[in-house]
Amino acid sequence: MREIDIPFGQPILDVEEIEAVKKVLEGPILAHGPVCAEFENAFSGFTESKFAISVASGTAALHLCLYASNIGPGDEVIVPAMSHVATAHAVEYCGAKPVFADVDPKSGNISPESISNSITERTKAIMVVHFLGLPCEMDAINRIASSIGALVFEDAALALGAKYGNKISGNLATAGCFSFYPIKHVTSIEGGMVTTNDERLARSIQQRKAFGYDHNHQTRVKPGIYDVPVLGYNYRMNEVEAAVGLCQLSKLKDRLKVRMDNYTALKSALASLDEITVFEPRQGKSTSSCYCLNAVLTPDSSINRDNIVQELTAQGIGTSVHYPGPIPMMSYYKEKYDYLPGQFPIAEWLSNKTISLPVAPHVPKGFEHRIATAIKKAIYNARKSL
Numbered sequence: 001m002r003e004i005d006i007p008f009g010q011p012i013l014d015v016e017e018i019e020a021v022k023k024v025l026e027g028p029i030l031a032h033g034p035v036c037a038e039f040e041n042a043f044s045g046f047t048e049s050k051f052a053i054s055v056a057s058g059t060a061a062l063h064l065c066l067y068a069s070n071i072g073p074g075d076e077v078i079v080p081a082m083s084h085v086a087t088a089h090a091v092e093y094c095g096a097k098p099v100f101a102d103v104d105p106k107s108g109n110i111s112p113e114s115i116s117n118s119i120t121e122r123t124k125a126i127m128v129v130h131f132l133g134l135p136c137e138m139d140a141i142n143r144i145a146s147s148i149g150a151l152v153f154e155d156a157a158l159a160l161g162a163k164y165g166n167k168i169s170g171n172l173a174t175a176g177c178f179s180f181y182p183i184k185h186v187t188s189i190e191g192g193m194v195t196t197n198d199e200r201l202a203r204s205i206q207q208r209k210a211f212g213y214d215h216n217h218q219t220r221v222k223p224g225i226y227d228v229p230v231l232g233y234n235y236r237m238n239e240v241e242a243a244v245g246l247c248q249l250s251k252l253k254d255r256l257k258v259r260m261d262n263y264t265a266l267k268s269a270l271a272s273l274d275e276i277t278v279f280e281p282r283q284g285k286s287t288s289s290c291y292c293l294n295a296v297l298t299p300d301s302s303i304n305r306d307n308i309v310q311e312l313t314a315q316g317i318g319t320s321v322h323y324p325g326p327i328p329m330m331s332y333y334k335e336k337y338d339y340l341p342g343q344f345p346i347a348e349w350l351s352n353k354t355i356s357l358p359v360a361p362h363v364p365k366g367f368e369h370r371i372a373t374a375i376k377k378a379i380y381n382a383r384k385s386l
C-alpha cells in the first residue's frame with residue numbers, strides 16, 4: 001500500500017511563522033501580550049467586526065459566547081444535529097439544553113424551517129453552523145430569532161472567509177466563533193477567536209476568558225492587584241500561538257482562492273459519476289470558504305462508502321467524514337436525552353453516506369484526477385461484485 005501523499009489536511013507553515021515564533025520565544029512576554037492584540041486587530045479588520053477576542057480554542061469561543069450572554073440552566077439553545085460535538089458541548093457546559101434540529105440535504109446547514117419547528121418558550125439562542133464553510137440562510141434565521149428575542153451565534157469554525165452577500169462570516173449575527181486547529185483555514189496550533197459588534201458582549205467575554213479579573217495586566221493601577229467580580233476561565237491564547245496565527249492570516253486571501261479553484265476542479269472531475277453528488281459552493285447569497293469537498297453518495301446508491309475510502313487510501317489519498325454521526329446519536333447525548341435512531345434522518349444520511357475530500361492549498365497539481373480515478377475504480381469494482 002502506498003503512503004498517504006495527499007493527506008486530508010496539512011498545515012502550511014513557512015519560514016515566516018518559524019521566525020515569528022522564535023522572536024516571541026526570545027522575548028520577555030509569552031502570554032497576554034502585544035502579539036495577541038496585533039492578531040485580534042488584524043482579525044477584526046479581516047472580518048469587518050468591531051471586536052475580535054483571541055481565545056484558547058474554537059470550543060472556548062462557543063462556550064464564552066453563551067456564558068457571557070448569561071445562558072444557563074432552564075434555557076434552550078437550538079443547534080444543528082450535524083456538527084462537531086463542540087457545538088453542543090458548549091451549551092452543556094453552561095447547564096443549558098441543546099435542542100437539535102435536522103439539516104438541509106443540499107447544504108448540510110440548519111434550515112430556517114427546522115429552527116422554527118424547534119422553538120419553545122425556553123429558546124434563548126440559536127447556534128448556527130456554517131457546514132464545511134457554506135454560510136447558513138442568515139436573513140431568514142435572524143428574522144426568526146428577532147421575532148422571539150433570541151440571540152444568534154455563528155459557529156464559523158470551518159467558515160473563515162466565507163461570504164453571505166457582501167458580508168463576511170463572523171459578522172452575520174450576534175457573534176462569530178472561529179477555530180485555529182492545525183488543519184483549519186488559518187492555524188495558530190490550537191486557538192480560536194470570537195468576533196462581535198456588541199461592545200457589552202465583547203467586554204464580558206474578555207473578562208470571562210481570564211478568570212473574571214476586573215483589570216487585565218495592561219489596565220491594573222497597582223501591579224498584581226485585581227478583584228474578581230464574576231466566574232471566569234483560563235481560556236487565553238498565548239503569544240506563540242498568536243504569532244503563528246498572525247502570519248497565517250496574512251496569506252488567507254490567496255489561500256481562499258486556491259481552495260475555491262481546487263473545489264471547482266474536483267467537482268468537475270467528479271461530475272460524470274452518477275453515484276456521487278457534490279454540494280454547490282455557492283448557494284443563494286452564500287459563498288463557501290471551501291473547507292473540504294463533500295462527496296455525497298446518492299440515497300439509493302448500493303456502493304459501500306468503505307470501499308471508496310479503501311481505494312482512495314490505497315492510492316495515497318487521505319479522507320475524513322463530517323461528521324461521524326449526528327450529535328444526538330453520540331452516546332452522551334443519546335443516553336442523556338433519550339434520542340432514537342431515525343429522529344434526524346438527513347443528518348444520519350450525511351454521516352453515513354459522505355466522504356470529505358481534500359481541497360486545501362497543500363494538494364498537488366492534478367490531485368482532482370487522482371481522486372476521480374480512484375473513486376471510479378472503486379465504483380467499477382463494487383459494481384462487478386454485485
Ligand SMILES: Cc1ncc(COP(=O)(O)O)c(C=O)c1O
Nearest residue numbers: 057058059084086157179180181
Ligand atoms: C463546526 C466546529 N465547531 C467547533 C469545533 C471545535 O474547534 P476547536 O477544535 O478549535 O475547539 C470544530 C472542530 O473541528 C468544528 O468543526
